[in-house]
Amino acid sequence: MHRRTPPPGRAGRPRSATADAAILAATRAALVELGWSKLTLGDVAMRAGVAKTTLYRRWAGKNELVVDAVAELFDELRVPDRGSLAADIEGVVLQFAAILARPEARSGLMAVVAESTRDEPLRERIRASIVERQKRLVLEGRARAQARGELPPESDPGEAARTVDLIFDVVAGAVVHRTLVSAEPADEQWVRSFTRVLVTGLTSLAAPSFESRTRPDSPSGA
Missing domain, CATH: 1.10.357.10 (Tetracycline Repressor, domain 2)
Structure with missing residues (x-):
């Protein structure tokens, strides 16, 4: 069962755009090297240089993170x-x-x-x-x-x-x-x-062949 992403505006430190960008880039790099099945939040956190808890404050799980990436x-x-x-x-x-x-x-x-x-x-x-x-x-x-x-x-x-x-x-x-x-x-x-x-x-695809079949000088025309 997936945990729901916490609603925006809760108390705590504001999100860092730099950290978000690094996490999303790290997620895409992990997708290339590992594929979705082997990708883990721990691996993404290590690549992005952030704590794993930082990811969980932003995303409910791997699926939501991959969607945003x-x-x-x-x-x-x-x-x-x-x-x-x-x-x-x-x-x-x-x-x-x-x-x-x-x-x-x-x-x-x-x-x-x-x-x-x-x-x-x-x-x-x-x-x-x-x-x-x-x-x-x-x-x-x-x-x-x-x-x-x-x-x-x-x-x-x-x-x-x-x-x-x-x-x-x-x-x-x-x-x-x-x-x-x-x-x-x-x-x-x-x-x-x-x-x-x-x-x-x-009709744009059918028109040329239709016209060629129905022209008076066409061998198949009646």
């Missing part, structure tokens, strides 16, 4: 301004795939997701620390596309929020499945094809 990697993601909605999507998806290719992200994310299937507080932590935080990318990219006139503005806040959720789920789900489940590369060619489907829909 991986979440910090995803905070590196940026939406590049490449001049169009499709190009912007390609840029951020390539960054996302590159992070997932890192062993600390790959092993850490898969481990905590598996653990969260029987740990609701951990699932909530993943949702808050990774999913909700990274929806900023969709909001930024959509706002930029609307300013360019590539997407229409949305007047209904509820519908806009549902659209953001859907876009995030589609992009994150596809890239995670491609890289971590199928273990296939999310290279530029795949990202370009995925972006075309996302932006223009499935």
Whole structure:
């Protein structure tokens, strides 16, 4: 059973941002060298140069610590301004795939997701620390596309929020499945094809072959 993380604002010395950064970096290093199963809070504390009690004051256990260490990697993601909605999507998806290719992200994310299937507080932590935080990318990219006139503005806040959720789920789900489940590369060619489907829909893939089959001069045309 996992201990719940103490609520913020309790009495005691204030947290040190330097110590937090060192602990999260040490956690990622341990994930690379040891993997999730062999990682211990004692090993992380030794690598970070802090007391083990320092970790327990900040995190309830290994799972919560790994979530925050991986979440910090995803905070590196940026939406590049490449001049169009499709190009912007390609840029951020390539960054996302590159992070997932890192062993600390790959092993850490898969481990905590598996653990969260029987740990609701951990699932909530993943949702808050990774999913909700990274929806900023969709909001930024959509706002930029609307300013360019590539997407229409949305007047209904509820519908806009549902659209953001859907876009995030589609992009994150596809890239995670491609890289971590199928273990296939999310290279530029795949990202370009995925972006075309996302932006223009499935008909963009079917259209050329359909047209070639129905042209009057096509051998198979009636």
